[in-house]
Amino acid sequence: MNRFIPECLIITMICLGVESTAHTFGVGIVTEKGKILADVKDTYKPKLGSGIVPQEAKEHHLRVKEKVVEKALEEAKLGMGNIDLVAYSQGPGLPPCLWTGMEFAIKIAGDHDIPVIGVNHPVAHIEIAKLVTGTQDPVVIYVSGGNTQVIAYASGRYRIFGETEDIPIGNAIDTFARKAGLPHPGGPEVEKLARSGHYVELPYVVKGMDLSFSGIATAAVKLLKGGKKLEDLCYSLQETCFAMLVEVTERAVAHTGKKEVLLTGGVAANKRLTEMLEIMCRERGATFNAVPLKYAGDAGAMIAWTGLLAYKSGERTEKKDPISRWRTDEVEIKWLTRGEPQV
Amino acid sequence: MKIIGRGAEAVLYLENGELVKERIEKGYRIGELDEKLRKRRTRLESKILSRARRAGVPTPAVSETTDYKIIMEFLEGERLKELLGRVSPERRKELALEVGRLTGTLHSAGIIHGDLTTSNMIFRDKIYFIDFGLAFHSESVEDRAIDLHLLHQAYQSTHFQYLEELWSSTLRGYKENFKDWVKVEKRLGQIRKRGRYSKR
Numbered sequence: 388m389n390r391f392i393p394e395c396l397i398i399t400m401i402c403l404g405v406e407s408t409a410h411t412f413g414v415g416i417v418t419e420k421g422k423i424l425a426d427v428k429d430t431y432k433p434k435l436g437s438g439i440v441p442q443e444a445k446e447h448h449l450r451v452k453e454k455v456v457e458k459a460l461e462e463a464k465l466g467m468g469n470i471d472l473v474a475y476s477q478g479p480g481l482p483p484c485l486w487t488g489m490e491f492a493i494k495i496a497g498d499h500d501i502p503v504i505g506v507n508h509p510v511a512h513i514e515i516a517k518l519v520t521g522t523q524d525p526v527v528i529y530v531s532g533g534n535t536q537v538i539a540y541a542s543g544r545y546r547i548f549g550e551t552e553d554i555p556i557g558n559a560i561d562t563f564a565r566k567a568g569l570p571h572p573g574g575p576e577v578e579k580l581a582r583s584g585h586y587v588e589l590p591y592v593v594k595g596m597d598l599s600f601s602g603i604a605t606a607a608v609k610l611l612k613g614g615k616k617l618e619d620l621c622y623s624l625q626e627t628c629f630a631m632l633v634e635v636t637e638r639a640v641a642h643t644g645k646k647e648v649l650l651t652g653g654v655a656a657n658k659r660l661t662e663m664l665e666i667m668c669r670e671r672g673a674t675f676n677a678v679p680l681k682y683a684g685d686a687g688a689m690i691a692w693t694g695l696l697a698y699k700s701g702e703r704t705e706k707k708d709p710i711s712r713w714r715t716d717e718v719e720i721k722w723l724t725r726g727e728p729q730v
Numbered sequence: 731m732k733i734i735g736r737g738a739e740a741v742l743y744l745e746n747g748e749l750v751k752e753r754i755e756k757g758y759r760i761g762e763l764d765e766k767l768r769k770r771r772t773r774l775e776s777k778i779l780s781r782a783r784r785a786g787v788p789t790p791a792v793s794e795t796t797d798y799k800i801i802m803e804f805l806e807g808e809r810l811k812e813l814l815g816r817v818s819p820e821r822r823k824e825l826a827l828e829v830g831r832l833t834g835t836l837h838s839a840g841i842i843h844g845d846l847t848t849s850n851m852i853f854r855d856k857i858y859f860i861d862f863g864l865a866f867h868s869e870s871v872e873d874r875a876i877d878l879h880l881l882h883q884a885y886q887s888t889h890f891q892y893l894e895e896l897w898s899s900t901l902r903g904y905k906e907n908f909k910d911w912v913k914v915e916k917r918l919g920q921i922r923k924r925g926r927y928s929k930r
Binding site: 586588591594595627630634638640641642663666667670 | 758763
């Protein structure tokens with residue numbers, strides 16, 4: 388049989404990804420070539436002054452899911468019939484949110500008789516960051532309200548080279564901002580006030596590759612109550628936390644010999660942090676990239692893209708249930724191991 | 731001035747036959763913080779080098795410490811990383827046993843090396859531990875177990891062909907010189923299950 392297939396009929400695979408680990412319910416549509424056709428999200432906002440209530444987040448996601456997927460298809464100018472694969476964030480995350488995303492993904496995939504694949508959320512952050520910045524093999528800094536990790540690929544996995552042993556960096560800054568009575572989100576406010584501040588000593592805690600931020604937040608709050616200027620504390624808080632993070636990143640770069648550094652996660656928006664990383668990279672002869680904010684936060688596109696990479700490398704999700712605790716370095720990165728000797 | 735090594739925070743060079751480890755300025759952090767960290771760490775490393783030596787762990791002798799520099803003996807020898815790969819199995823076990831003993835002695839003295847790899851061990855007339863740049867004082871089971879775990883990982887990545895014989899000899903040596911080893915060994919098992927050495 389030697390059938391001729393016209394060029395126009397050879398279409399690349401298209402994946403629809405569902406993100407639902409915490410606040411954000413997102414749907415993204417991405418082609419096998421890495422073209423992002425749509426990325427729509429709707430984010431649950433907790434009541435003023437309170438943190439995320441998982442049950443409320445779940446109800447929010449249930450309420451918006453149909454609308455978000457419709458909007459994404461519209462943005463991509465596609466129908467469900469054009470979709471070849473559905474991916475969902477399988478974990479880690481808040482169980483009620485994860486279940487909502489998984490059930491929805493299975494439902495729409497089942498309705499159209501297409502495969503469904505589960506994706507690790509932090510790995511998806513890394514993959515979308517690499518895609519949109521065009522980096523190949525970077526040391527990745529993943530910083531958000533919920534994460535502080537320095538990650539690099541080595542023999543089949545994204546290995547964690549450094550991370551916080553207590554609270555994430557964004558959380559430390561938010562905590563201080565809240566105690567100082569600054570409006571939410573605290574990060575941008577602290578950044579603004581820091582511009583006119585001067586240095587006050589705060590604990591600097593780096594142990595090998597591990598970071599600790601809880602002591603700094605506590606100390607800063609204490610100093611504020613003791614009468615120190617808010618601007619000075621904002622400045623010192625940023626300088627101290629970021630210097631710690633950059634130090635561990637530099638160590639990872641020196642250790643792995645990698646030539647690229649990539650910053651992602653919500654804190655990637657901070658200008659001072661990006662500036663510090665830029666200087667460190669220049670001094671070390673590495674290139675630096677920060678992910679545009681649109682793709683630094685939780686989004687469906689990152690799940691879609693990573694689902695495609697995994698599916699094409701032969702990955703299949705047998706057990707579909709959410710994995711609420713799932714470490715980045717537990718995931719086998721099959722799409723990078725091809726042609727590499729297995730360890 | 732001949733630079734012979736460059737780490738994440740320091741450069742190493744030879745001067746008048748001695749080794750100079752100089753913590754260099756980091757442009758990314760503000761001056762006050764940069765100075766404070768470099769001074770504090772230089773002082774700490776120098777102190778730990780001497781303390782380890784006094785406790786019975788061979789380290790390069792420090793001749794002078796300034797704000798940002800440690801001037802010390804330059805050890806002309808072979809790194810254990812290479813040496814282990816070219817000696818007889820018996821000799822290999824002896825060396826691994828000695829590595830364990832030295833680590834045990836270090837931990838008994840309340841010192842954690844922080845970066846135990848066979849690149850940081852030099853054989854001259856005996857084994858010397860070098861690069862205490864990440865070392866700190868601690869008597870916690872967790873810190874000690876992590877120290878050993880890092881050593882195991884180093885064996886795993888560099889000497890995987892004879893990992894088992896190296897590791898069993900090293901553990902034997904460690905137990906000889908560190909009396910509280912039971913807890914550390916138990917914690918080590920837990921750390922391995924965690925997948926990484928972090929506190930989580």
